[in-house]
Structures are given as C-alpha cells and as structure tokens.
Amino acid sequence: MIAPGEASHNDVILATEHLSRVVGGVTLVNDVSVEIHTRELVAVVGPSGSGKSSFLRLLNRLDEPTSGTVTFEGLDYRLIPPRELRRKIGMVTQRAYLFPGSVADNISFGPRQRGEEMPPDEIDGLLVHVGLPGFSDRNVANLSGGEAQRVSLARALANSPTVLLLDEPTSALDQEAKIGIESLIEKIVQQSQLTCVLVTHDFEQASRVADRVMVFQAGRVLRVGSATEVLHA
Amino acid sequence: MLNMFFRGPLQLGIAQAAVTALAAMIVVLLARSRNIHLESDLALALLRGAVQIVAVGSILGILLRSPRWTGGLLLAAMILAAGTISRRRAKGLPAAFEISTYAIACGAGSVIAVMTLLGVIDTAITSLIPIGSMLIANAMNTNGLTLNRFRADVIAHTGEIETALALGAAPKQSVAPYSEASFEASLIPAIDSLRSLGIVWIPGVMAGMLLSGASPFYAAIYQFVVVAMIFTASGLTSLVSTLLIQTHAFTPAEQLVIRPGLAIQ
Ligand SMILES: Nc1ncnc2c1ncn2[C@@H]1O[C@H](COP(=O)(O)OP(=O)(O)O)[C@@H](O)[C@H]1O
Ligand SMILES: [Mg+2]
Numbered sequence: 278m279i280a281p282g283e284a285s286h287n288d289v290i291l292a293t294e295h296l297s298r299v300v301g302g303v304t305l306v307n308d309v310s311v312e313i314h315t316r317e318l319v320a321v322v323g324p325s326g327s328g329k330s331s332f333l334r335l336l337n338r339l340d341e342p343t344s345g346t347v348t349f350e351g352l353d354y355r356l357i358p359p360r361e362l363r364r365k366i367g368m369v370t371q372r373a374y375l376f377p378g379s380v381a382d383n384i385s386f387g388p389r390q391r392g393e394e395m396p397p398d399e400i401d402g403l404l405v406h407v408g409l410p411g412f413s414d415r416n417v418a419n420l421s422g423g424e425a426q427r428v429s430l431a432r433a434l435a436n437s438p439t440v441l442l443l444d445e446p447t448s449a450l451d452q453e454a455k456i457g458i459e460s461l462i463e464k465i466v467q468q469s470q471l472t473c474v475l476v477t478h479d480f481e482q483a484s485r486v487a488d489r490v491m492v493f494q495a496g497r498v499l500r501v502g503s504a505t506e507v508l509h510a
Numbered sequence: 511m512l513n514m515f516f517r518g519p520l521q522l523g524i525a526q527a528a529v530t531a532l533a534a535m536i537v538v539l540l541a542r543s544r545n546i547h548l549e550s551d552l553a554l555a556l557l558r559g560a561v562q563i564v565a566v567g568s569i570l571g572i573l574l575r576s577p578r579w580t581g582g583l584l585l586a587a588m589i590l591a592a593g594t595i596s597r598r599r600a601k602g603l604p605a606a607f608e609i610s611t612y613a614i615a616c617g618a619g620s621v622i623a624v625m626t627l628l629g630v631i632d633t634a635i636t637s638l639i640p641i642g643s644m645l646i647a648n649a650m651n652t653n654g655l656t657l658n659r660f661r662a663d664v665i666a667h668t669g670e671i672e673t674a675l676a677l678g679a680a681p682k683q684s685v686a687p688y689s690e691a692s693f694e695a696s697l698i699p700a701i702d703s704l705r706s707l708g709i710v711w712i713p714g715v716m717a718g719m720l721l722s723g724a725s726p727f728y729a730a731i732y733q734f735v736v737v738a739m740i741f742t743a744s745g746l747t748s749l750v751s752t753l754l755i756q757t758h759a760f761t762p763a764e765q766l767v768i769r770p771g772l773a774i775q
Pocket of ligand 1: 301323325331
C-alpha cells in the first residue's frame with residue numbers, strides 16, 4: 278500500500294471497465310475501458326455526437342451506467358455517496374450556468390452545501406488564481422463569456438476536487454478568451470496537482486495541452502495514446 | 511328575459527345552459543381568429559362538464575335522503591377523481607397520480623376533516639358535499655399549477671440543476687428555486703380570491719345562502735370562511751406536492767430524471 282501523500286504519477290485514480298450507457302435502445306457509450314493516472318491531463322476528442330459528454334457524465338455519476346464499472350481511488354464509485362463523489366470529481370461545462378447573485382455567492386456554493394462558509398480572503402485568492410482579481414462582489418449578470426467561464430472554473434475549484442472534468446470549456450468563447458482559459462487550465466492542473474479529463478472537439482487544443490488523447494467514435498474509444506501517436510496515426 | 515319564454519325550472523335551466531355554452535363558443539371563435547385552436551378541447555370539455563354536473567345533480571337528489579356517512583365516501587371518490595385529472599396535467603412527471611392524489615388528500619382532506627370536527631362545516635350532506643367538493647376542486651387546480659410550473663421550470667433549467675448537483679448539492683437544494691417558484695405561483699389564484707372577495711367576486715356559497723333565505727351578514731361571513739378554507743387547502747396541497755415532486759424528480763443516486771425529452775403537454 279502507498280500512503281496517499283506518496284501518490285506517484287503512475288497511480289490510477291479513475292478507471293472505467295466495460296462502461297456502457299444505453300438510453301431507449303441507443304448506445305451512447307459503448308464498452309469503454311480506460312485508466313486515468315494521478316495528475317494526468319487526458320483529452321477526449323471525437324466528432325460531435327460521438328458520446329464524449331455522455332462519457333464524462335458517467336464519470337461523476339450525473340448519469341447511471343447501464344453496465345460496467347467506474348473505480349475512483351480504488352473503490353467502485355457506487356460505494357461512495359454521490360455528493361461526496363461529485364465534490365471530489367468536479368465538472369465544468371461548455372456553458373457556465375452561473376447561479377443568480379454575486380461572483381462570491383457562486384464561488385462559495387460548493388462548500389456551503391456541506392455547511393462550510395468560505396472566508397472572503399479565500400474567495401479573493403481563488404479569483405486571483407483564475408485571473409479575476411477584485412471580482413468578488415460583481416453580479417454574474419454583467420460578466421463576459423470568458424469571465425463567466427473563469428468563475429465557473431473557480432467555483433469548481435472551491436470544492437478542492439482531485440479530478441476535474443471539463444466539457445468543451447472553451448468552445449463557446451471567442452479566440453482570445455479561449456486561449457486565456459486554455460492556459461489557465463494548464464496552469465491550474467500543474468499548480469493544484471489536479472487530474473484532468475478535457476473534452477474538446479479541437480484536435481489542436483488537445484495536442485497543445487494533453488498528456489494523452491482518447492479518440493471517441495460512435496460511443497467507443499477508437500485510440501488512446503500520446504497526442505502525436507494518436508492524432509497522426 | 512329567458513324566464514319570459516321558459517316557465518318550468520327544467521326548460522329554463524336548459525335555455526340558460528345553451529346561452530352560456532354559446533358564449534363559450536364565441537371565445538373559441540375569437541381564439542381561432544388568432545390561430546389558437548381550442549374547438550375540439552372545449553367542445554369536449556363543455557359536453558363533459560354538462561353531463562357530469564347533471565349526473566351529480568341527480569345523485570345529490572338521491573343522496574340528500576341517504577345517511578350522513580355516505581358523504582365521506584363520496585368525498586373520497588372525488589379526491590381519487592381529482593388525482594386522476596391532475597395526473598394528465600402533469601404528464602411526463604414521475605409518480606404524478608400518486609403525488610397528486612396524496613397532495614389533494616392531505617390538503618383538501620385534512621381541512622375538510624378538521625373543519626367538520628370543529629363544526630365549521632356542517633355534517634349534513636347538503637353542506638358537506640358542496641363545500642367539500644369546492645375545496646377538492648381548488649386543491650386539484652393548485653396541484654395542477656404546482657406540478658405544471660415545476661416541470662416547466664426544471665426543464666428550462668436542467669443545466670443549472672445538474673451544475674448544482676455536480677458541485678455536491680443535495681437534490682432538494684438543486685431544485686429549491688424552482689419548487690419555491692411553483693409553490694408561490696400556484697397560490698396566486700387562492701390569494702387573489704381572498705383579496706378580491708366581495709369586490710370582484712361574490713361567489714356561489716353566499717349567493718346560494720341568500721337565495722335560501724339566510725341572513726346577509728351570516729352569508730357574508732360564511733363566504734369568507736369558505737374562501738379562507740380554500741386558501742388553506744390549496745396552500746397545504748401545494749406544499750405537499752412540491753415536497754413530493756422534488757424527491758421523485760431524482761433517482762436514488764441523485765440524478766435528475768425530468769429532462770427535456772420527456773412527454774410535454
Ligand atoms: N439522454 C439522452 N437520450 C437519448 N440520446 C441522447 C441523450 N443524451 C445524448 N444523446 C445522444 O447521444 C449521442 C452522444 O451525445 P453526446 O454525448 O452529447 O456527444 P458529444 O458530446 O460527443 O457531442 C448524440 O447522438 C445525442 O443526440
Ligand atoms: Mg458534448
């Protein structure tokens with residue numbers, strides 16, 4: 278046994294085995310078996326409708342697998358209470374879906390669900406981290422798309438997750454905001470020792486940031502490997 | 511004017527029904543001119559309503575001479591019927607019939623029971639049935655409004671709800687803004703009834719009591735009593751249906767089951 282503090286880069290933190298989801302006779306995710314290692318950034322690429330989002334929603338159990346298993350930190354995730362699982366496996370989606378109110382209200386949402394009130398300086402620190410210093414009291418109604426996505430990222434980080442799922446976090450943004458969010462994600466993954474699964478339809482983005490790339494097609498994993506191996510195969 | 515041509519109560523009644531049905535048809539024609547088609551819905555509803563109420567009128571005639579306990583039985587049957595009708599308003603929601611019946615039974619049933627025990631509602635069938643049915647009908651409408659609004663709001667906000675779940679929120683917490691909104695919205699009719707009582711609205715009970723020769727003062731007070739009971743029954747119903755629907759909206763693994771793809775009507 279390795280103590281949690283000594284976790285090496287090669288430890289498997291999240292794994293799926295023969296994971297499938299069928300809805301109304303349609304197979305959205307088809308027999309996916311992958312291992313994701315601690316502090317790795319895995320990109321999931323593939324054409325629109327190939328089941329990338331469906332796969333991601335199985336990883337934090339927003340949807341229920343029809344068959345197969347997901348193992349998180351060595352444990353079948355059905356044994357972990359859903360709220361605890363979702364706190365540890367954070368998620369950021371294409372649209373920010375901020376809750377009405379201030380930026381600070383949004384950042385402190387996760388901890389507040391467990392009865393923890395986030396100190397203001399911690400909120401400010403997180404906002405500096407995502408490049409929005411002094412935004413704490415701003416109303417979310419007045420944010421640009423890029424700013425909203427940064428708040429959404431900070432809101433997920435406020436839960437101190439160990440894994441972060443990102444579902445096309447830059448595809449609703451203009452070029453400039455997209456580059457900003459992309460480098461922010463890279464910085465966060467390095468600094469906070471996060472494991473990250475990034476869904477993107479942008480092969481360039483995948484090869485820029487990912488350690489490994491999974492190619493999805495029709496709900497199946499077509500190829501897995503380093504960006505150069507997979508994208509130029 | 512009609513009573514100049516129709517003498518007997520039966521002929522007069524039929525003539526009055528015909529005139530009001532005609533007025534309803536005019537509304538349908540007006541709606542048609544704006545491309546809203548109500549005709550098949552309304553024709554059926556009018557016919558159904560007329561047949562049902564005439565049947566109930568005949569049954570009441572028999573019941574007036576029955577023992578008092580039959581009143582309770584009839585009210586229970588009405589609650590079941592109300593649950594069935596409400597279910598159709600809540601198509602696509604899980605356990606709609608159970609939730610509706612339970613909410614109406616809790617809301618209207620408990621008010622009827624307590625107020626009858628206290629002597630606010632007389633146990634005579636002539637009083638228990640009309641007042642009881644009024645409470646049940648209002649509870650049913652409130653329940654329909656609650657579930658309808660809840661479904662619409664949840665479907666329009668699945669992104670926000672699943673974001674809250676993904677941040678570790680309890681299911682109940684993730685839909686709290688929408689269950690609160692549906693509770694409030696469903697009570698607007700009952701609150702407006704209370705507020706407009708006597709000014710915009712001199713309702714049936716008072717009219718009936720005046721017709722049967724009660725003192726206007728007592729008739730007025732009792733009308734307030736009825737509208738206050740309607741509000742209480744509606745409020746309880748909506749409270750129970752929001753509580754129930756927000757638990758049925760999720761799987762045991764805390765996944766949202768109400769989604770845009772579900773049958774909407
Ligand atoms: N709840 C659902 N029921 C039925 N089909 C769905 C559902 N969710 C997604 N789909 C379908 O599954 C396929 C995969 O969708 P998705 O995972 O969103 O793909 P991607 O994220 O790769 O674009 C699509 O064809 C989509 O229409
Ligand atoms: Mg997608």
